[in-house]
Amino acid sequence: MKIAILDRDGTLNEWGAKGFIASPDEWVAVPSALEAVSRLNRAGWHVVVVTNQPGLGRGLFDVIELNAVHAKMQRELAAVGARVEAVFFCPHAPDEDCLCRKPGAALFEQIADRYGVQGQQIWAIGSGVEHLQAGTAVGAHLVFVESAARPAFCSDANLPEGSERYPDLEAVVNMLLPLGDGAAKGVDSEPANH
Incomplete structure:
Protein backbone atom coordinates (compact mmCIF):
# COMPACT_ATOMS: atom_id res chain seq x y z
CA MET A 1 0.00 0.00 0.00
CA LYS A 2 1.14 3.53 -0.78
CA ILE A 3 -0.07 6.44 1.33
CA ALA A 4 0.68 10.16 1.15
CA ILE A 5 -0.10 12.21 4.24
CA LEU A 6 -0.30 15.80 3.05
CA ASP A 7 -0.12 19.01 5.01
CA ARG A 8 -2.92 21.31 3.86
CA ASP A 9 -1.87 24.97 4.00
CA GLY A 10 1.02 25.76 1.68
CA THR A 11 0.85 22.30 0.08
CA LEU A 12 -2.68 22.00 -1.33
CA ASN A 13 -3.79 25.60 -0.86
CA GLU A 14 -2.19 29.02 -0.63
CA TRP A 15 -1.60 30.41 2.83
CA GLY A 16 -4.40 32.62 4.06
CA ALA A 17 -3.71 36.34 4.34
CA LYS A 18 -4.06 36.06 8.14
CA GLY A 19 -1.91 32.90 8.32
CA PHE A 20 -5.00 30.66 8.44
CA ILE A 21 -8.08 29.84 6.38
CA ALA A 22 -11.38 30.66 8.11
CA SER A 23 -13.89 30.42 5.24
CA PRO A 24 -14.29 28.68 1.87
CA ASP A 25 -13.72 31.98 0.07
CA GLU A 26 -10.20 32.09 1.52
CA TRP A 27 -9.30 28.59 0.27
CA VAL A 28 -7.34 28.93 -2.99
CA ALA A 29 -5.61 25.90 -4.46
CA VAL A 30 -1.88 25.98 -5.16
CA PRO A 31 -1.47 25.84 -8.96
CA SER A 32 -1.02 22.20 -10.10
CA ALA A 33 -1.51 20.75 -6.58
CA LEU A 34 -4.94 19.27 -7.26
CA GLU A 35 -3.77 17.66 -10.49
CA ALA A 36 -0.81 16.20 -8.56
CA VAL A 37 -3.25 14.55 -6.15
CA SER A 38 -5.18 13.17 -9.13
CA ARG A 39 -2.00 11.57 -10.47
CA LEU A 40 -1.34 9.94 -7.09
CA ASN A 41 -4.91 8.63 -7.00
CA ARG A 42 -4.62 7.15 -10.50
CA ALA A 43 -1.37 5.45 -9.52
CA GLY A 44 -3.12 3.68 -6.62
CA TRP A 45 -2.01 5.92 -3.77
CA HIS A 46 -4.18 6.68 -0.75
CA VAL A 47 -4.08 10.42 -0.02
CA VAL A 48 -5.07 11.92 3.33
CA VAL A 49 -4.59 15.36 4.88
CA VAL A 50 -3.39 16.18 8.39
CA THR A 51 -3.71 19.79 9.49
CA ASN A 52 -3.35 21.78 12.69
CA GLN A 53 -6.35 24.08 13.09
CA PRO A 54 -5.60 26.20 16.18
CA GLY A 55 -8.18 28.76 15.00
CA LEU A 56 -10.83 26.35 16.29
CA GLY A 57 -9.31 26.34 19.78
CA ARG A 58 -8.93 30.11 19.68
CA GLY A 59 -12.52 30.65 18.57
CA LEU A 60 -11.55 32.30 15.26
CA PHE A 61 -13.90 29.98 13.34
CA ASP A 62 -16.01 26.94 14.14
CA VAL A 63 -16.14 23.36 12.91
CA ILE A 64 -19.02 24.17 10.53
CA GLU A 65 -16.81 26.73 8.77
CA LEU A 66 -13.88 24.29 8.74
CA ASN A 67 -16.10 21.61 7.19
CA ALA A 68 -17.22 24.12 4.56
CA VAL A 69 -13.57 24.84 3.70
CA HIS A 70 -12.89 21.12 3.31
CA ALA A 71 -16.06 20.66 1.25
CA LYS A 72 -14.78 23.30 -1.19
CA MET A 73 -11.38 21.57 -1.26
CA GLN A 74 -13.05 18.24 -2.07
CA ARG A 75 -15.22 19.81 -4.81
CA GLU A 76 -12.19 21.35 -6.49
CA LEU A 77 -10.29 18.07 -6.21
CA ALA A 78 -13.24 16.18 -7.73
CA ALA A 79 -13.35 18.64 -10.64
CA VAL A 80 -9.91 17.36 -11.75
CA GLY A 81 -10.61 13.70 -10.95
CA ALA A 82 -8.84 13.76 -7.58
CA ARG A 83 -9.82 12.91 -4.04
CA VAL A 84 -8.53 13.11 -0.51
CA GLU A 85 -9.85 10.11 1.39
CA ALA A 86 -9.88 11.73 4.81
CA VAL A 87 -8.97 14.94 6.60
CA PHE A 88 -7.54 14.59 10.10
CA PHE A 89 -7.25 17.82 12.08
CA CYS A 90 -6.14 18.98 15.48
CA PRO A 91 -8.68 21.49 16.86
CA HIS A 92 -6.52 22.66 19.76
CA ALA A 93 -4.70 25.91 20.40
CA PRO A 94 -0.94 25.55 20.93
CA ASP A 95 -1.21 26.05 24.70
CA GLU A 96 -3.71 23.20 25.16
CA ASP A 97 -0.92 20.59 25.40
CA CYS A 98 -2.63 17.91 23.31
CA LEU A 99 -1.06 14.90 21.61
CA CYS A 100 -2.70 15.43 18.21
CA ARG A 101 -1.17 18.82 17.40
CA LYS A 102 1.78 18.43 15.05
CA PRO A 103 4.66 17.87 15.73
CA GLY A 104 2.86 15.35 17.94
CA ALA A 105 2.34 12.11 16.05
CA ALA A 106 -1.10 11.01 17.31
CA LEU A 107 -2.90 11.76 14.04
CA PHE A 108 -0.20 10.03 11.97
CA GLU A 109 -0.46 7.03 14.30
CA GLN A 110 -4.25 6.96 13.81
CA ILE A 111 -3.80 6.97 10.05
CA ALA A 112 -1.19 4.18 10.17
CA ASP A 113 -3.56 2.14 12.32
CA ARG A 114 -6.60 2.82 10.12
CA TYR A 115 -4.79 1.84 6.92
CA GLY A 116 -2.69 -0.93 8.47
CA VAL A 117 0.61 0.53 7.25
CA GLN A 118 4.10 0.77 8.64
CA GLY A 119 6.17 3.97 8.61
CA GLN A 120 8.17 3.05 5.52
CA GLN A 121 4.90 2.91 3.53
CA ILE A 122 4.03 6.50 4.49
CA TRP A 123 5.17 9.65 2.71
CA ALA A 124 4.77 12.76 4.88
CA ILE A 125 4.61 15.68 2.43
CA GLY A 126 4.17 19.26 3.56
CA SER A 127 5.30 22.84 3.84
CA GLY A 128 5.37 22.83 7.64
CA VAL A 129 8.33 21.56 9.63
CA GLU A 130 5.91 20.27 12.27
CA ALA A 140 7.75 8.03 7.31
CA HIS A 141 9.61 9.28 4.25
CA LEU A 142 9.87 13.07 4.63
CA VAL A 143 9.31 15.59 1.84
CA PHE A 144 9.37 19.34 2.41
CA VAL A 145 7.39 21.49 -0.04
CA GLU A 146 8.89 24.97 -0.41
CA SER A 147 5.69 26.95 -0.33
CA ALA A 148 6.29 30.32 -1.98
CA ALA A 149 4.30 32.51 0.40
CA ARG A 150 4.89 30.96 3.81
CA PRO A 151 4.06 33.20 6.75
CA ALA A 152 7.00 34.44 8.80
CA PHE A 153 6.22 32.01 11.64
CA CYS A 154 6.82 29.01 9.33
CA SER A 155 10.56 28.47 9.47
CA ASP A 156 12.27 25.56 7.77
CA ALA A 157 15.30 25.82 10.07
CA ASN A 158 14.47 22.62 11.95
CA LEU A 159 13.79 20.22 9.09
CA PRO A 160 14.32 16.64 10.27
CA GLU A 161 17.42 14.89 8.98
CA GLY A 162 16.80 13.06 5.73
CA SER A 163 14.06 15.41 4.51
CA GLU A 164 13.93 15.87 0.76
CA ARG A 165 13.02 19.31 -0.64
CA TYR A 166 10.86 20.11 -3.66
CA PRO A 167 9.36 23.39 -4.89
CA ASP A 168 5.75 22.14 -4.91
CA LEU A 169 3.53 19.07 -4.79
CA GLU A 170 3.73 18.62 -8.56
CA ALA A 171 7.51 18.22 -8.32
CA VAL A 172 7.10 15.69 -5.51
CA VAL A 173 4.69 13.63 -7.61
CA ASN A 174 7.09 13.82 -10.57
CA MET A 175 9.69 12.22 -8.29
CA LEU A 176 7.29 9.58 -6.93
CA LEU A 177 5.84 8.66 -10.32
CA PRO A 178 8.81 8.82 -12.73
CA LEU A 179 7.93 8.76 -16.43
CA GLY A 180 4.26 8.58 -15.53
CA ASP A 181 4.48 4.80 -15.13
CA GLY A 182 2.82 4.72 -11.69
CA ALA A 183 5.84 3.10 -10.04
CA ALA A 184 6.78 4.84 -6.84
CA LYS A 185 10.29 5.37 -5.62
CA GLY A 186 10.98 3.19 -2.59
CA VAL A 187 7.45 1.79 -2.47
CA ASP A 188 5.92 -1.36 -3.94
CA SER A 189 4.06 -0.67 -7.15
CA GLU A 190 1.26 -3.18 -6.64
CA PRO A 191 -2.22 -1.64 -6.67
CA ALA A 192 -3.74 -1.14 -3.26
CA ASN A 193 -6.58 -3.43 -2.17
CA HIS A 194 -9.78 -1.57 -1.38
Whole structure:
Protein backbone atom coordinates (compact mmCIF):
# COMPACT_ATOMS: atom_id res chain seq x y z
CA MET A 1 0.00 0.00 0.00
CA LYS A 2 1.14 3.53 -0.78
CA ILE A 3 -0.07 6.44 1.33
CA ALA A 4 0.68 10.16 1.15
CA ILE A 5 -0.10 12.21 4.24
CA LEU A 6 -0.30 15.80 3.05
CA ASP A 7 -0.12 19.01 5.01
CA ARG A 8 -2.92 21.31 3.86
CA ASP A 9 -1.87 24.97 4.00
CA GLY A 10 1.02 25.76 1.68
CA THR A 11 0.85 22.30 0.08
CA LEU A 12 -2.68 22.00 -1.33
CA ASN A 13 -3.79 25.60 -0.86
CA GLU A 14 -2.19 29.02 -0.63
CA TRP A 15 -1.60 30.41 2.83
CA GLY A 16 -4.40 32.62 4.06
CA ALA A 17 -3.71 36.34 4.34
CA LYS A 18 -4.06 36.06 8.14
CA GLY A 19 -1.91 32.90 8.32
CA PHE A 20 -5.00 30.66 8.44
CA ILE A 21 -8.08 29.84 6.38
CA ALA A 22 -11.38 30.66 8.11
CA SER A 23 -13.89 30.42 5.24
CA PRO A 24 -14.29 28.68 1.87
CA ASP A 25 -13.72 31.98 0.07
CA GLU A 26 -10.20 32.09 1.52
CA TRP A 27 -9.30 28.59 0.27
CA VAL A 28 -7.34 28.93 -2.99
CA ALA A 29 -5.61 25.90 -4.46
CA VAL A 30 -1.88 25.98 -5.16
CA PRO A 31 -1.47 25.84 -8.96
CA SER A 32 -1.02 22.20 -10.10
CA ALA A 33 -1.51 20.75 -6.58
CA LEU A 34 -4.94 19.27 -7.26
CA GLU A 35 -3.77 17.66 -10.49
CA ALA A 36 -0.81 16.20 -8.56
CA VAL A 37 -3.25 14.55 -6.15
CA SER A 38 -5.18 13.17 -9.13
CA ARG A 39 -2.00 11.57 -10.47
CA LEU A 40 -1.34 9.94 -7.09
CA ASN A 41 -4.91 8.63 -7.00
CA ARG A 42 -4.62 7.15 -10.50
CA ALA A 43 -1.37 5.45 -9.52
CA GLY A 44 -3.12 3.68 -6.62
CA TRP A 45 -2.01 5.92 -3.77
CA HIS A 46 -4.18 6.68 -0.75
CA VAL A 47 -4.08 10.42 -0.02
CA VAL A 48 -5.07 11.92 3.33
CA VAL A 49 -4.59 15.36 4.88
CA VAL A 50 -3.39 16.18 8.39
CA THR A 51 -3.71 19.79 9.49
CA ASN A 52 -3.35 21.78 12.69
CA GLN A 53 -6.35 24.08 13.09
CA PRO A 54 -5.60 26.20 16.18
CA GLY A 55 -8.18 28.76 15.00
CA LEU A 56 -10.83 26.35 16.29
CA GLY A 57 -9.31 26.34 19.78
CA ARG A 58 -8.93 30.11 19.68
CA GLY A 59 -12.52 30.65 18.57
CA LEU A 60 -11.55 32.30 15.26
CA PHE A 61 -13.90 29.98 13.34
CA ASP A 62 -16.01 26.94 14.14
CA VAL A 63 -16.14 23.36 12.91
CA ILE A 64 -19.02 24.17 10.53
CA GLU A 65 -16.81 26.73 8.77
CA LEU A 66 -13.88 24.29 8.74
CA ASN A 67 -16.10 21.61 7.19
CA ALA A 68 -17.22 24.12 4.56
CA VAL A 69 -13.57 24.84 3.70
CA HIS A 70 -12.89 21.12 3.31
CA ALA A 71 -16.06 20.66 1.25
CA LYS A 72 -14.78 23.30 -1.19
CA MET A 73 -11.38 21.57 -1.26
CA GLN A 74 -13.05 18.24 -2.07
CA ARG A 75 -15.22 19.81 -4.81
CA GLU A 76 -12.19 21.35 -6.49
CA LEU A 77 -10.29 18.07 -6.21
CA ALA A 78 -13.24 16.18 -7.73
CA ALA A 79 -13.35 18.64 -10.64
CA VAL A 80 -9.91 17.36 -11.75
CA GLY A 81 -10.61 13.70 -10.95
CA ALA A 82 -8.84 13.76 -7.58
CA ARG A 83 -9.82 12.91 -4.04
CA VAL A 84 -8.53 13.11 -0.51
CA GLU A 85 -9.85 10.11 1.39
CA ALA A 86 -9.88 11.73 4.81
CA VAL A 87 -8.97 14.94 6.60
CA PHE A 88 -7.54 14.59 10.10
CA PHE A 89 -7.25 17.82 12.08
CA CYS A 90 -6.14 18.98 15.48
CA PRO A 91 -8.68 21.49 16.86
CA HIS A 92 -6.52 22.66 19.76
CA ALA A 93 -4.70 25.91 20.40
CA PRO A 94 -0.94 25.55 20.93
CA ASP A 95 -1.21 26.05 24.70
CA GLU A 96 -3.71 23.20 25.16
CA ASP A 97 -0.92 20.59 25.40
CA CYS A 98 -2.63 17.91 23.31
CA LEU A 99 -1.06 14.90 21.61
CA CYS A 100 -2.70 15.43 18.21
CA ARG A 101 -1.17 18.82 17.40
CA LYS A 102 1.78 18.43 15.05
CA PRO A 103 4.66 17.87 15.73
CA GLY A 104 2.86 15.35 17.94
CA ALA A 105 2.34 12.11 16.05
CA ALA A 106 -1.10 11.01 17.31
CA LEU A 107 -2.90 11.76 14.04
CA PHE A 108 -0.20 10.03 11.97
CA GLU A 109 -0.46 7.03 14.30
CA GLN A 110 -4.25 6.96 13.81
CA ILE A 111 -3.80 6.97 10.05
CA ALA A 112 -1.19 4.18 10.17
CA ASP A 113 -3.56 2.14 12.32
CA ARG A 114 -6.60 2.82 10.12
CA TYR A 115 -4.79 1.84 6.92
CA GLY A 116 -2.69 -0.93 8.47
CA VAL A 117 0.61 0.53 7.25
CA GLN A 118 4.10 0.77 8.64
CA GLY A 119 6.17 3.97 8.61
CA GLN A 120 8.17 3.05 5.52
CA GLN A 121 4.90 2.91 3.53
CA ILE A 122 4.03 6.50 4.49
CA TRP A 123 5.17 9.65 2.71
CA ALA A 124 4.77 12.76 4.88
CA ILE A 125 4.61 15.68 2.43
CA GLY A 126 4.17 19.26 3.56
CA SER A 127 5.30 22.84 3.84
CA GLY A 128 5.37 22.83 7.64
CA VAL A 129 8.33 21.56 9.63
CA GLU A 130 5.91 20.27 12.27
CA HIS A 131 4.30 18.02 9.65
CA LEU A 132 7.63 16.37 8.89
CA GLN A 133 8.51 16.12 12.57
CA ALA A 134 5.26 14.20 13.12
CA GLY A 135 6.18 11.98 10.18
CA THR A 136 9.58 11.29 11.73
CA ALA A 137 7.90 9.83 14.81
CA VAL A 138 6.24 7.11 12.69
CA GLY A 139 9.25 6.46 10.45
CA ALA A 140 7.75 8.03 7.31
CA HIS A 141 9.61 9.28 4.25
CA LEU A 142 9.87 13.07 4.63
CA VAL A 143 9.31 15.59 1.84
CA PHE A 144 9.37 19.34 2.41
CA VAL A 145 7.39 21.49 -0.04
CA GLU A 146 8.89 24.97 -0.41
CA SER A 147 5.69 26.95 -0.33
CA ALA A 148 6.29 30.32 -1.98
CA ALA A 149 4.30 32.51 0.40
CA ARG A 150 4.89 30.96 3.81
CA PRO A 151 4.06 33.20 6.75
CA ALA A 152 7.00 34.44 8.80
CA PHE A 153 6.22 32.01 11.64
CA CYS A 154 6.82 29.01 9.33
CA SER A 155 10.56 28.47 9.47
CA ASP A 156 12.27 25.56 7.77
CA ALA A 157 15.30 25.82 10.07
CA ASN A 158 14.47 22.62 11.95
CA LEU A 159 13.79 20.22 9.09
CA PRO A 160 14.32 16.64 10.27
CA GLU A 161 17.42 14.89 8.98
CA GLY A 162 16.80 13.06 5.73
CA SER A 163 14.06 15.41 4.51
CA GLU A 164 13.93 15.87 0.76
CA ARG A 165 13.02 19.31 -0.64
CA TYR A 166 10.86 20.11 -3.66
CA PRO A 167 9.36 23.39 -4.89
CA ASP A 168 5.75 22.14 -4.91
CA LEU A 169 3.53 19.07 -4.79
CA GLU A 170 3.73 18.62 -8.56
CA ALA A 171 7.51 18.22 -8.32
CA VAL A 172 7.10 15.69 -5.51
CA VAL A 173 4.69 13.63 -7.61
CA ASN A 174 7.09 13.82 -10.57
CA MET A 175 9.69 12.22 -8.29
CA LEU A 176 7.29 9.58 -6.93
CA LEU A 177 5.84 8.66 -10.32
CA PRO A 178 8.81 8.82 -12.73
CA LEU A 179 7.93 8.76 -16.43
CA GLY A 180 4.26 8.58 -15.53
CA ASP A 181 4.48 4.80 -15.13
CA GLY A 182 2.82 4.72 -11.69
CA ALA A 183 5.84 3.10 -10.04
CA ALA A 184 6.78 4.84 -6.84
CA LYS A 185 10.29 5.37 -5.62
CA GLY A 186 10.98 3.19 -2.59
CA VAL A 187 7.45 1.79 -2.47
CA ASP A 188 5.92 -1.36 -3.94
CA SER A 189 4.06 -0.67 -7.15
CA GLU A 190 1.26 -3.18 -6.64
CA PRO A 191 -2.22 -1.64 -6.67
CA ALA A 192 -3.74 -1.14 -3.26
CA ASN A 193 -6.58 -3.43 -2.17
CA HIS A 194 -9.78 -1.57 -1.38
